Amino acid sequence: MLRPEIADMDLALPAASALLATYLISGGMPPLFPFILAVVGAYFAITSSYVFNDYCDVDIDKINLPNRPLPSSRMSRKNALTYALVLMVIASTVAAYLNPESLAVFIIAAGVITFYSSVAKRSTFLSFFPVGISYGLVPIGVWLAFDPAGILKTSIDNQILPLPAIFFGAMICVTDWGFTLSGVARDVEGDRAKGAPTVPVTFGVPATSKFIFVCWVVGVAASLVIGYTAHLGPLYFAGAICGGGWILWQSIDFIKNPLPERGGKLFLQGSRYRGVMFGSLILDVLLLIFIESYPFIW
Numbered sequence: 257m258l259r260p261e262i263a264d265m266d267l268a269l270p271a272a273s274a275l276l277a278t279y280l281i282s283g284g285m286p287p288l289f290p291f292i293l294a295v296v297g298a299y300f301a302i303t304s305s306y307v308f309n310d311y312c313d314v315d316i317d318k319i320n321l322p323n324r325p326l327p328s329s330r331m332s333r334k335n336a337l338t339y340a341l342v343l344m345v346i347a348s349t350v351a352a353y354l355n356p357e358s359l360a361v362f363i364i365a366a367g368v369i370t371f372y373s374s375v376a377k378r379s380t381f382l383s384f385f386p387v388g389i390s391y392g393l394v395p396i397g398v399w400l401a402f403d404p405a406g407i408l409k410t411s412i413d414n415q416i417l418p419l420p421a422i423f424f425g426a427m428i429c430v431t432d433w434g435f436t437l438s439g440v441a442r443d444v445e446g447d448r449a450k451g452a453p454t455v456p457v458t459f460g461v462p463a464t465s466k467f468i469f470v471c472w473v474v475g476v477a478a479s480l481v482i483g484y485t486a487h488l489g490p491l492y493f494a495g496a497i498c499g500g501g502w503i504l505w506q507s508i509d510f511i512k513n514p515l516p517e518r519g520g521k522l523f524l525q526g527s528r529y530r531g532v533m534f535g536s537l538i539l540d541v542l543l544l545i546f547i548e549s550y551p552f553i554w
Contacts, residue, residue, distance in 0.1 A: 257325055257336070258303040258312055262527035266542060268534035270298030271431035273395035273424060275541045276486060277402040283548055286402055290354060294398050297350030301362060302394060303367040304343035311336045312373040319446035354401035361397035365390045367496045378451065381458040392429030396421060420486035428530075434471030434507070435526040439518030451484055462514040467523070469507040476500035479533055488540050495536020505531040 274294050278286040316535040325331040351359040369390035376383035405416040444456040456464045479496045506525045
């Protein structure tokens, strides 16, 4: 239920955000304990939404994904709801401990994704919008834990968030629209049967594949802007450019083969791309910190 097949993306995202935020304000590494808390807390926040979504979509998943724990009756809906709430409580407790601003962002993100699963998905084809917004708030919440804004900000520069943080959140938001819609394209038959007016149900998989391509183009461009505004090095740009080119190629293939199963494949490929991009950012920041810490070696 926690989607282990995409766990690399969900763990690397908060790690990358925490490392980049700390590097930009101090040139060093984040404190180990808060860093671990931020990564685990963000992972629980993300995965709580997966469990709650399964709780809301049991009838759809019986058609699309019958082997998942809920539609296969390996877990009851009551236990799934309890599981989601436990994950959410842990995530909110971690956010409150790290920074009240992080908690505020978590509350907004949790409210938005809950609205998606419980209301929007079965009400409008624009339901993918809140998913991207919620996921895009994840790096912002983590960032604020290490670089507070507002009255908690240590420096008076009239800047709530630096540009890299803003583009990081925007990049995650837009790419998550493409990522989510790829999975929704896979699930089109169940959504159609249960009356969920998703984009693939409303406009068809071929039209959805074209919109997904646009989302990835914007996301890849935003990833380059992140590197530029944060003054990252060649390791990051190599990962962002190579990974970005690869996911755009896969998106074009989906346009050529607009089938539900190809959408499901692109869904997993989108996770791999973002995992590679986040990993490249992590390695690049670690290298930059090492170079600045030991300049005599270079």
